[in-house]
Amino acid sequence: MANHAIPQHPGLVGAVPARGFPWRGGDDRPGEAASGRDGPAAAGARAVRRAPGGHPGWLIAPATLWLFVFLLVPLASILVFSFFTSTGFGMAPEPTIKNYVDYFEVEGFFDPEARKFLTPSVFLSTLGTTFRFALTVMVLCLLVGYPIAYFLALQVQAFKWQLALFLLCMVPFWTSYLIRAVAWLPMLGRRGLLNRALVELGIVEKPVSFLLYSEFGYTMALVQLYVVLCIGPIFFSLAKIDRQVLEAARDMGANAFQIFREIILPLSLPGVAIGMIFIFVMLMGEFASAVVVYGGKISTVGTVILNYYTFANYPFAAVNALMLMIAMMIGVVIILRVVDIRKQL
C-alpha cells in the first residue's frame, strides 16, 4: 500500500522545527534572549563563515532548494487550496471560509434541543480520537521502551553486547511496516495462535473476539510498531551518562531510587522527548494499521483526508491536512516545553 507514505509527510513538517527551534528561547524570555541566547549562536555563525574553502552557503543550497520545492511550495498550495471553493468535481479559485466553518462547526450551539447539542464536528472529534490514541500509545511505549533502553545502556556492560542486543531490538524493523501490522492477524484472530492457546489451556471455552479488531488489539499493535522509535533515542541519552557521576552519587550515599530520580532520569529526558516526538508525529498520521488491525472500525484523520480527496473535494481535504499539521506542531511544542532539549544537550 503505497499510500502509507502519505501520513509521514506532515510528520516531517512537524519534526523539522523540533531539531532547532531557534526562535523558541526568544519567545520564552524576551529579555534574556538578546544577550543570553543570540550570543553564542552569532559567534557560531561567524566561526562558520571563517571556515576554509570560502562561503559555505552552497553546502546547504541543495537541501534548501529541495525543501523549498518539495516542502514549502506544496505546503503553501495546501494552505491556498483550503480557501478555494469545492465545485463537486474539483475546485475553483473563489476564496471562501466555508471549509473552515464546516470543519469547526459545532452543531446546535444556539439550540439546546438539537440532536447533537454542543457536540464538536465529526472532524474535530476524529482529530481528538487520533490524539487520544497517540497519547495512550506514547505512554505505553514509554513504559515498555524505557526499561529496555535502561537495561541496554546501564545493565549490559560490554559494548559489543549492547550493540548486539540493540540490533536485535531493531530486527522487526527490517521488514515492511505493513507486514508487521498484518502479522498480528494470525496471532490475535479468532483462530489465531493466542486463542488456540487459551482454549487448549482451558482458560476460555471458545475463542474470544476482543483480541483483534478491537481497541485492545489496535493499541497493542501500535505499541509494537512504534516502541523502537523511543528505545533508540532513550538508549543513546542513557549511554552518554558518565558512569563516574553515578559512582560518585553512590559514594555519597544515594540509594538506587535517588540516583535514578536525581541523575539518570533528568539526563535521559532529551532522549525521551525525541522518542516521544517521533512516535507522536507518526501516530497522528497513522491510518493503515487502523484498517488492518482495527478492521477499519475507527476513522483517523488520514482516512478522512483520503475520503474527501477521492471524490475531488480537495479544499476540504486540505483543511483536514492543515489541521492535522497544526495539531502535530502543537503536540511537538508541548513536548519541547516539558523538556528543554537545547538546554539538556
Next chain:
Amino acid sequence: MSVKNMHRRGRTRREFLGETAKVAAAGALAGGFPHIARGSEGIRTIGLAVSIINEIQGKASEDLGFAVRGQALGYGAMVGKMLNQNDQYEVAEGYFNDMDVMIPSKVWQPIDTQRIPEWEKVSDLTKTGRLTPESNPGQGDAPFRHLWLDEDGNRVEGPSRYISMLPGWHNADSLGYNPEETGRPIESWAELFSDDFAGQVALLNAPQIGVMDAALAVEGLGIFQFKDKGNMTREEIDFLIDFLIEKKQAGHFRAFWETFGQSVNLMVNGEVVLESMWSPAVTAIKAEGVPCVYAFPKEGMRGWHGGCAISAKATGKTLDQAYEYINWWLEGWGGAFVARQGYYMSVPENVRKHLEPEEWDFWYEGKPAAKELPDPYGTIIVEEGEVRDGGSYWDRFRNIAVWNSLMDENNYLVERWTEFLNA
C-alpha cells in the same frame, strides 16, 4: 485503495514473467516490430486493475499496430488523475458512477457513436437501462442516466449521437457467506443485520457503497423505505447512519474491509460468516478450502459499470488511435479475458466468439461447467459441474436494485460515515 481496485486477485508471478518477457522481446525485436520501437508514440490509458492488465493492453498493441500503455491506479488516484491531468492520458477506463463529477468538468470529449462501428451491438443495458424488456433499470447512477450527451458534452435525454463513455465491463455485487456457519441459505440483504450473526458480519468501508448495502438491508427488514437509494436525502442518510451506529455500538460488526484481499481473509480466518463481497472473492475463498456462497438476494443486487472515455485533450492521430483502441474493446477479446474473472461485457455476442462454448455456458448462461475452466492466466479455477452463483447474466441484470452512485449529498454522507466509524 478503496472501491474496486482489488477486484482482481493480486499480481501473479505469471504476469510478472510475462511483463519481463515482453520487455526482453521488445529489446530484441525492436527492429522487426515498429510499433514497439516507437516507444513514445501510441496512446496512454488509465483505470483500475479491473481493466488495465498487461495482457489486455499488450494484446491491443499487437492487434492495432501501435503501443497502448496502461496504468492501473487505486480508485482515489484514478479519479484524481482523470480529473486533473487529462493531458496525461488519451483513454480513461472509468466508471459510470463518477459521471456527476466527470461530465460537468468536461475533461473528456463526447464520443461520436458514428465512429463506433459496433455501436448497434452494444446491449440495451446501458442504452435504455433494460437488458431485457421486462428488466428493472434500478435506482442510482445506472449507466443509461449518464450515457447520452450533446455535441458539446452536456447531458441530454437519450438516445443521441454522442455518448460520455463507451460501455464496457460490468457486474453486480451482493453478499457472500459461509453456508456451514450461517446454517441457512442467505436470500435477503436483511440478513446482514440478523442477530444470529452479531459480531460476525463485515461491511465494505467505502461510504458510497457501504451505505447502499446497508440501505438494501434496512429495506429488506421493512423498517424504512428510501425514495432513491442512489441519491439519498440528508434525512435518509441520518436515519441510516443512526441505525448503523446503534448496530455498531451493540458490537454487530466484526470489521470494515477496504481491499479485496481483506474481504477474503476475513472469511477464510473465520472472523465473519456474512459480509458484503465482490464476486471474484468467492473463488478465492473456496480456493482456501473454506465454503463460500454468493447470495442472490430477492431485493436485487448492486450493479456497477465501467467503460472507455476519451480525454478532451486528444486530437488528430492520437484521437484516431484512441477510437481504434476503444473499438478494440468491443471486438470481444478483452471481454473474454475479463469474463474469465467473472465480469460481463457490453457486447456479449462478440465476447462469445472468443470463449469456448463451455466457458460461455458457465460464465454467461449460468449453466454447470461441462469441464474444468481456467482463469485468464490458465489456472484452473472452476471444477467440472460447478455452477456460477447468481444464475445467468440476463437473470442477474434483470433485477438490479441499485447502481453504485455518487450522491448529491456525498460530502454529508462522508461526514456521517466518519462519525459512524468513530462511534
